[in-house]
Amino acid sequence: MRELFTKESDIQAMRQAGQLASEVLDHIAPHVQVGISTEEIDRLCHAYMRDVQKTIPAPLNYQPPGYPPFPKAICTSVNDVICHGIPSERILKSGDIVNIDITVITPSGYFGDTSRMFLVGDVSIMAKRLSQITFECMWLGIAQVKPGAQLGDIGHAIQSHAEKAGYSVVREYCGHGIGKVFHQDPQILHYGKPKTGDFLEEGMTFTIEPMINAGKRDIRTMPDLWTVKTKDRSLSAQWEHTVLVTQHGVEVLTSSQNCPEPPEIVKPQISGNTSIA
Numbered sequence: 017m018r019e020l021f022t023k024e025s026d027i028q029a030m031r032q033a034g035q036l037a038s039e040v041l042d043h044i045a046p047h048v049q050v051g052i053s054t055e056e057i058d059r060l061c062h063a064y065m066r067d068v069q070k071t072i073p074a075p076l077n078y079q080p081p082g083y084p085p086f087p088k089a090i091c092t093s094v095n096d097v098i099c100h101g102i103p104s105e106r107i108l109k110s111g112d113i114v115n116i117d118i119t120v121i122t123p124s125g126y127f128g129d130t131s132r133m134f135l136v137g138d139v140s141i142m143a144k145r146l147s148q149i150t151f152e153c154m155w156l157g158i159a160q161v162k163p164g165a166q167l168g169d170i171g172h173a174i175q176s177h178a179e180k181a182g183y184s185v186v187r188e189y190c191g192h193g194i195g196k197v198f199h200q201d202p203q204i205l206h207y208g209k210p211k212t213g214d215f216l217e218e219g220m221t222f223t224i225e226p227m228i229n230a231g232k233r234d235i236r237t238m239p240d241l242w243t244v245k246t247k248d249r250s251l252s253a254q255w256e257h258t259v260l261v262t263q264h265g266v267e268v269l270t271s272s273q274n275c276p277e278p279p280e281i282v283k284p285q286i287s288g289n290t291s292i293a
């Protein structure tokens with residue numbers, strides 16, 4: 017299915033869902049340090065959602081066709097894990113990079129989905145660069161969003177920036193429509209050609225969540241059927257926002273007090289048509 021939000025009440029509800037998802041990341045950020053396990057990160061996030069926000073973690077027991085139920089409240093993807101890492105006893109050590117991906121369901125049934133990279137202790141310049149370029153990829157994709165633009169414009173902006181840096185774009189997973197359903201049409205590919213694909217319309221809400229590998233794009237799925245790693249064991253990074261197509265541009269729904277600001281590289285492109293609050 018595909019939803020188009022035209023009612024102000026739906027849009028307000030999506031703003032709230034997005035902000036709540038982003039606030040879980042603000043809450044966990046100070047805890048993402050050398051020595052914490054990814055399971056402890058999961059526990060802290062789940063407790064905050066349940067007890068403070070009164071939201072439900074969408075991943076918990078999520079079971080698309082062909083998958084076992086996802087066993088935890090959030091995804092934690094460390095180093096060569098591309099996405100859908102399952103929180104475990106694994107202790108974060110200096111030099112790790114970890115993506116934390118939060119999807120909340122609000123009491124009124126709206127979804128907000130966002131993820132950020134965290135650098136643990138002393139991280140190599142290479143790993144920092146991968147995280148930064150991936151952040152820029154997400155934002156260059158966001159900067160393409162406006163009524164009349166096409167899905168291929170988003171994919172192309174992301175792919176060309178990643179490949180110019182010597183990186184590769186994961187093809188098997190993509191962004192997605194989101195609203196009162198977690199994953200729905202359209203699929204937002206993170207690669208493509210300008211002026212191809214479906215046209216964007218005011219009121220659409222979807223995620224942009226590029227997964228960028230330092231090495232080759234190939235993936236391998238672990239026996240748990242969820243964890244996805246790079247085949248060549250190179251590092252992988254991901255950032256994700258949920259966005260709304262507005263009358264003249266885009267609004268980032270998954271923003272909050274401590275959400276990272278857009279990078280310098282998109283500032284000339286987003287002035288005027290992008291709202292972030």
Ligand code: MF3
Pocket residue numbers: 074075076078086090091100117118119129223225242256
């Ligand atoms: N939050 C992920 C996304 O961006 C989906 C996670 S599904 C899970 O679409 F079951 F792995 F949690």
Ligand code: CO
Pocket residue numbers: 129191192223225256
């Ligand atoms: Co998503």
Ligand code: CO
Pocket residue numbers: 117118119129130131225256
């Ligand atoms: Co997500």
